[in-house]
Amino acid sequence: MTPRLPYPITLTGDGIILREWRDDDLDDLVALLDEPAIARWTPMPSPFDHEAGVAYLKRARQGRLNASRIQLAITTDGGKPLGEVLLFGVDAGLREAELGYLVGALHRRRGLAAGSLSLLSSYARSTLDLGRLLLRIDPGNTASTGVARRCGYRLTGEPPILQEGPYGPSSLDTWELVSAGGSTRQQRLRNFAARRYGRR
Numbered sequence: 001m002t003p004r005l006p007y008p009i010t011l012t013g014d015g016i017i018l019r020e021w022r023d024d025d026l027d028d029l030v031a032l033l034d035e036p037a038i039a040r041w042t043p044m045p046s047p048f049d050h051e052a053g054v055a056y057l058k059r060a061r062q063g064r065l066n067a068s069r070i071q072l073a074i075t076t077d078g079g080k081p082l083g084e085v086l087l088f089g090v091d092a093g094l095r096e097a098e099l100g101y102l103v104g105a106l107h108r109r110r111g112l113a114a115g116s117l118s119l120l121s122s123y124a125r126s127t128l129d130l131g132r133l134l135l136r137i138d139p140g141n142t143a144s145t146g147v148a149r150r151c152g153y154r155l156t157g158e159p160p161i162l163q164e165g166p167y168g169p170s171s172l173d174t175w176e177l178v179s180a181g182g183s184t185r186q187q188r189l190r191n192f193a194a195r196r197y198g199r200r
């Protein structure tokens with residue numbers, strides 16, 4: 001079961017404006033995503049060229065129009081994109097979704113990822129009524145685990161997700177938002193049981 005996610009949206013707070021991607025972001029998008037850390041830690045194609053950028057913006061637009069995901073450019077003023085934060089894999093039955101983020105190399109260590117993740121997490125909790133918010137992170141990605149911790153996410157005991165990529169086998173840990181209003185132990189057990197017994 002997938003809810004219809006609102007579109008378009010703008011989320012504002014803490015010196016950050018999250019806005020929808022636009023077609024004229026293409027050159028900035030390519031400059032942000034054609035970068036070694038993004039190639040290493042995300043499923044983006046590498047090199048990330050003009051063609052990859054066109055396909056990416058098209059997919060982002062489709063995901064917004066069919067209301068299956070939220071994919072927002074991170075800006076400080078509504079203008080130039082400096083990164084991206086997204087929400088996807090929504091399961092309305094389990095009231096859960098996964099989030100992700102990336103920030104361009106020139107704009108890191110300014111709190112943009114943490115601020116953006118916090119903004120979108122709050123929106124997911126309060127407006128979308130999603131109780132269980134998840135991140136999947138390679139344990140070697142210390143920048144990303146730092147962002148997760150700073151935003152109130154904690155490692156769950158779920159088994160790592162094993163995957164094969166261009167850098168060989170790797171695994172992703174599952175992190176969950178556990179700050180005030182987070183899911184209770186009872187909810188987590190219920191969700192775990194639901195997944196085991198085939199509700200997704």
Ligand SMILES: CC(C)(COP(=O)(O)OP(=O)(O)OC[C@H]1O[C@@H](n2cnc3c(N)ncnc32)[C@H](O)[C@@H]1OP(=O)(O)O)[C@@H](O)C(=O)NCCC(=O)NCCS
Nearest residue numbers: 037041101102103108109110111112113114143144146147
């Ligand atoms: C992970 C990433 C999004 C972090 O973006 P950012 O805007 O630089 O992160 P923030 O400035 O919000 O950092 C928040 C906290 O995370 C930690 N952190 C961020 N980058 C770090 C790094 N390179 N090394 C260690 N800790 C780091 C710090 O605790 C930081 O707080 P501080 O700066 O006050 O010490 C960015 O490095 C990136 O885009 N990496 C490639 C893509 C990626 O890995 N995406 C996540 C996939 S799961």
